[in-house]
Amino acid sequence: MATESSGSGDPARTIALLWGTLQLPRRGPKHALTTDQIIAAAVEIADGDKDLAPLSMRRVAESLGVGTMSLYTYVASRAELVEAMLDSAYGEAVAELEKIDADDWRDGLRQIAAIEWAMYLRHPWMLQVFTGRPPLGPNAIAKYDLELRVVDGIGLTDVEMDSAITLVHTHVEGVARRKVEAARVERQTGTTDQQWWQAIAPALAEVHDPASFPLADRVGLAAGQAHQAAHNPEHEYAFGLECLIEGIAALVRRAAG
Structure with a gap:
């Protein structure tokens, strides 16, 4: 279940952060970090925890060996940091999407x-963020554009193209x-699904x-x-x-029809 929502930070500042146009203060101590370093550190922490909830600006600062307040020069809030983390993860997907070479749109969707x-699976914390108000960073938009290319020209309207990509996203x-969530339950209980079924079977058989x-x-x-669960x-x-x-x-056949 999503526990956080994108789009909750200051819109103008978030866009500036995501697109690299945020102007850092010129006065004061020399900037020892980059925004990318902070985002990478936050992603590493969330990946390790497999959970977004424990992430804090303090933990990120500690991992970088700096004071917590120094991070706010680069990222104004945890909400902005989460959006930047999402766009960073989307960047990994963009690199893979650029390699798609499918003669058939079906293979492209696969x-x-x-x-x-x-x-x-690489970044399970992403599933904890509701993106109804999507992070509109460069990687998020590039990802969307590359995905749309797979279904462009196959006979769908623009709205149907968007819906087709959204359908794939929603399913995955x-x-x-x-x-x-199943992996989380197994970690918390120390019991596999198969072990749980074996334990509950005798009681179920009685009723x-x-x-x-x-x-x-x-x-x-x-x-x-078939599944042993x-x-x-998969x-x-x-x-x-x-x-x-x-x-x-x-739908494509009906449109051509």
């Missing part, structure tokens, strides 16, 4: 999804969140009559045996992606 999936983000829910029992058993994020990711690609293909 590559977009794979890049997004890897990004979230949702499944990645389930995977990350559950398979004949009362034959369809749930049959399908649930088949899925459980109640859910398999299967959900691949299966859902193919379903939505087929749906977009049907």
Whole structure:
């Protein structure tokens, strides 16, 4: 579940920070850091924690060996820092998106999804930020532009192109969140999903009559045996992606039709 929201900092200053046009004070001590160093340190901390909640300006400052107040010369608030962290992570995705060389838009969407999936697993803290008000940094916009190129000219309207890319994002983000949350629960409990099922099975067997829910029992058993768990994020990711690609293909055929 998202616990923070982008777009909560000062809009003008945030844009200046993201686009590198923020003017640092000329008076006072010489600037010992760069904004990129601060952002990189913050990302490293959040990656290590696999959590955004413990991140603070103080921790970032300590990791850089400077006083906390000195960071505010570069980044005015934690909210701005989070937006800059997001755009930095998007930059990694941009580097991969630029390598996409797909003759077929379907393969292109699969590559977009794979890049997004890897990004979230590399930086699980990103899933804690609601981006309904997206960070409009250079990498975020470049990422969007590169993704749109995959579906440009296939027969969709501009609005449909946007919706197709959003659909891929929403699917990948949702499944990645389930995977990350499952890993978090396992770390907190010290118990795997398979161990949990084994522990709860005897108690469930005493109260559950398979004949009362034959369809749930049959399908649930088949899925459980296939995945060795109640859910398999990798299967959900691949299966859902193919379903939505087929749906977009049907829309393209109808438009051509």
